[in-house]
Amino acid sequence: MPPFLAGSCARQRSLLMTSTPLVTRFAPSPSGHLHLGNARTALLSYLAARKTGGRFILRVEDTDESRSNDVFMQSLFDNLRWLGLDWDEGPDVGGPQAPYRQQQRRAIYEGWLAKLDAAGLTYPCYCSPAELSLSRKRQLAAGKPPRYAGTCRELNAAQQADRVARGLPAALRFRVPTAQTVSFDDVVHGSQSFATDDIGDFIIRRTDGSTAFFFSNAIDDALMGVTLVLRGDDHLTNTPRQLLILQALQLPAPRYAHVALLIGMDGAKLSKREGAMSLGDLRALGYLPGAVRNHLVRLGHSCVTDGWLDDAAMLADFDLARLGRAAARFDEAQLLHWQKEAVAHLSDEAFRDWIAEHLPSGLTGSQLATFAAAVRPNIVFPRDAMQWVAVVFGEPTALAPEAADAIKEAGADFFASAVQVFERGLDFRQTVREIGQATLRKGPGLYMPLRAAITGETHGPELAPLLTLIPAAEITARLSRAQQLASA
RNA sequence: GCUCCCAUCGUCUAGAGGCCUAGGACACAGCCCUCUCAAGGCUGGUACGAGGGUUCGAAUCCCUCUGGGAGCGCCA
Numbered sequence: 001m002p003p004f005l006a007g008s009c010a011r012q013r014s015l016l017m018t019s020t021p022l023v024t025r026f027a028p029s030p031s032g033h034l035h036l037g038n039a040r041t042a043l044l045s046y047l048a049a050r051k052t053g054g055r056f057i058l059r060v061e062d063t064d065e066s067r068s069n070d071v072f073m074q075s076l077f078d079n080l081r082w083l084g085l086d087w088d089e090g091p092d093v094g095g096p097q098a099p100y101r102q103q104q105r106r107a108i109y110e111g112w113l114a115k116l117d118a119a120g121l122t123y124p125c126y127c128s129p130a131e132l133s134l135s136r137k138r139q140l141a142a143g144k145p146p147r148y149a150g151t152c153r154e155l156n157a158a159q160q161a162d163r164v165a166r167g168l169p170a171a172l173r174f175r176v177p178t179a180q181t182v183s184f185d186d187v188v189h190g191s192q193s194f195a196t197d198d199i200g201d202f203i204i205r206r207t208d209g210s211t212a213f214f215f216s217n218a219i220d221d222a223l224m225g226v227t228l229v230l231r232g233d234d235h236l237t238n239t240p241r242q243l244l245i246l247q248a249l250q251l252p253a254p255r256y257a258h259v260a261l262l263i264g265m266d267g268a269k270l271s272k273r274e275g276a277m278s279l280g281d282l283r284a285l286g287y288l289p290g291a292v293r294n295h296l297v298r299l300g301h302s303c304v305t306d307g308w309l310d311d312a313a314m315l316a317d318f319d320l321a322r323l324g325r326a327a328a329r330f331d332e333a334q335l336l337h338w339q340k341e342a343v344a345h346l347s348d349e350a351f352r353d354w355i356a357e358h359l360p361s362g363l364t365g366s367q368l369a370t371f372a373a374a375v376r377p378n379i380v381f382p383r384d385a386m387q388w389v390a391v392v393f394g395e396p397t398a399l400a401p402e403a404a405d406a407i408k409e410a411g412a413d414f415f416a417s418a419v420q421v422f423e424r425g426l427d428f429r430q431t432v433r434e435i436g437q438a439t440l441r442k443g444p445g446l447y448m449p450l451r452a453a454i455t456g457e458t459h460g461p462e463l464a465p466l467l468t469l470i471p472a473a474e475i476t477a478r479l480s481r482a483q484q485l486a487s488a
Numbered sequence: 489g490c491u492c493c494c495a496u497c498g499u500c501u502a503g504a505g506g507c508c509u510a511g512g513a514c515a516c517a518g519c520c521c522u523c524u525c526a527a528g529g530c531u532g533g534u535a536c537g538a539g540g541g542u543u544c545g546a547a548u549c550c551c552u553c554u555g556g557g558a559g560c561g562c563c564a
Contacts, residue, residue, distance in 0.1 A: 029564050064563065129562065143489040145560055171562050189493070198491050206562040213564050237492050237559040260494070267556070302501050306513050327557065331499045334514050377526050447523030459525035
């Protein structure tokens with residue numbers, strides 16, 4: 001390890017950032033939809049690579065065929081791209097180390113498995129799942145760590161032949177060395193060391209012939225030239241296992257950055273209720289990708305900038321040295337804030353496209369532009385446009401109770417005057433001024449009844465632009481209706 | 489149970505022994521602006537989990553405890 005990579009303090013982590021192009025990867029298993037926690041890991045990995053001019057790899061870890069499927073894989077690609085990430089190598093774009101789906105890399109794994117075997121570091125294990133779980137339970141009950149008991153570790157050739165003859169399927173285990181210490185320097189946690197005696201022999205190939213995570217994941221990182229593995233904290237204590245394999249095979253070990261997990265507001269795992277918080281769900285709710293990015297990049301990573309970060313600014317602001325160690329809670333209130341920012345930062349065209357599905361067809365360009373500009377500050381999600389579409393382009397909706405109150409407060413005479421002035425077809429400012437003169441009202445007392453009568457609400461976008469879009473006859477009709485209500 | 493990780497406002501966080509009377513952002517409350525809401529501006533309340541050390545001085549370093557989390561899977 002180059003000396004400048006040693007140690008773990010922030011300054012050195014900064015050095016790591018600026019001096020070397022990093023090769024990072026995101027390695028999801030396609031066994032479910034992309035969750036927020038994973039999305040954050042992907043984002044951070046992506047930023048680390050892009051920031052240093054390195055490469056970002058997408059590798060699909062689908063060795064467990066029963067849990068993986070192509071629908072989830074496609075959904076993963078979609079959601080990642082929606083988030084704004086792109087990758088230099090991956091199942092769908094190829095690359096020098098193709099294939100990038102682990103199911104398709106079995107031949108590669110077999111080669112490395114053979115090397116491990118030749119070194120005497122593997123052995124077949126004939127224990128059944130039932131036996132293993134029983135053994136685990138017993139150990140737990142006895143207050144001991146539930147590790148593999150080593151039942152098959154020292155089987156001789158005859159004993160092995162016997163199991164084979166009995167038709168017992170064999171998994172392959174890695175022979176963990178005794179009395180050693182595995183050390184590494186974590187980018188976020190600093191130096192770590194683990195005793196191999198605390199690690200039980202673990203399975204690297206299942207009875208069905210597929211390789212297990214500890215093995216294939218480590219091998220692929222090495223083979224694909226990954227130099228920084230940025231992943232969840234939950235892998236921290238798994239790391240020595242992977243280091244042991246890499247060591248045994250004389251493969252280069254990456255640097256590891258274990259970021260704290262994302263948890264829910266209740267402090268518990270981000271999953272059950274937040275199962276509604278997969279990227280796809282957020283997207284369906286109408287959240288903008290930039291909002292999600294801005295929120296995620298500040299979870300477990302502190303930004304120098306408090307405000308909105310566009311793509312370039314986010315890249316500039318990102319720094320491995322500012323990755324945090326403590327678990328972060330997902331707080332939807334903060335996401336909502338970034339959503340508002342995201343809406344504000346949309347271009348006019350993008351904003352119109354965003355709410356397009358709720359807009360009536362056949363609007364002129366200028367109607368569209370006026371409407372969008374007027375309504376934008378009041379919209380957080382596309383569906384929020386519906387209310388104002390109804391007010392402006394549709395039939396009057398039911399009066400909100402506060403609106404009815406405001407109308408009654410103003411009185412029938414107010415609306416009688418208002419109708420008269422409106423019928424003269426003056427521009428908005430002039431109209432309001434004259435209504436004010438005629439009714440001796442001003443300020444809120446003048447605008448509120450008009451707003452209430454015309455929009456049915458006591459709050460909403462600026463009145464003037466809205467009124468230019470509503471047919472004059474419709475406006476006077478609504479005012480007359482208000483007049484009736486007020487005199488009733 | 490064993491091993492490991494973590495601990496600053498309600499939330500995200502700044503903080504690498506004196507710049508800390510603990511800063512910012514979100515949220516909340518109030519005021520201003522304003523035709524309303526939103527936006528914007530200003531103001532306010534709220535935090536170093538506890539106890540011991542080390543030191544002239546600790547949010548910061550050490551120890552213990554407490555609380556949370558992860559791993560110990562033929563899941564990844």
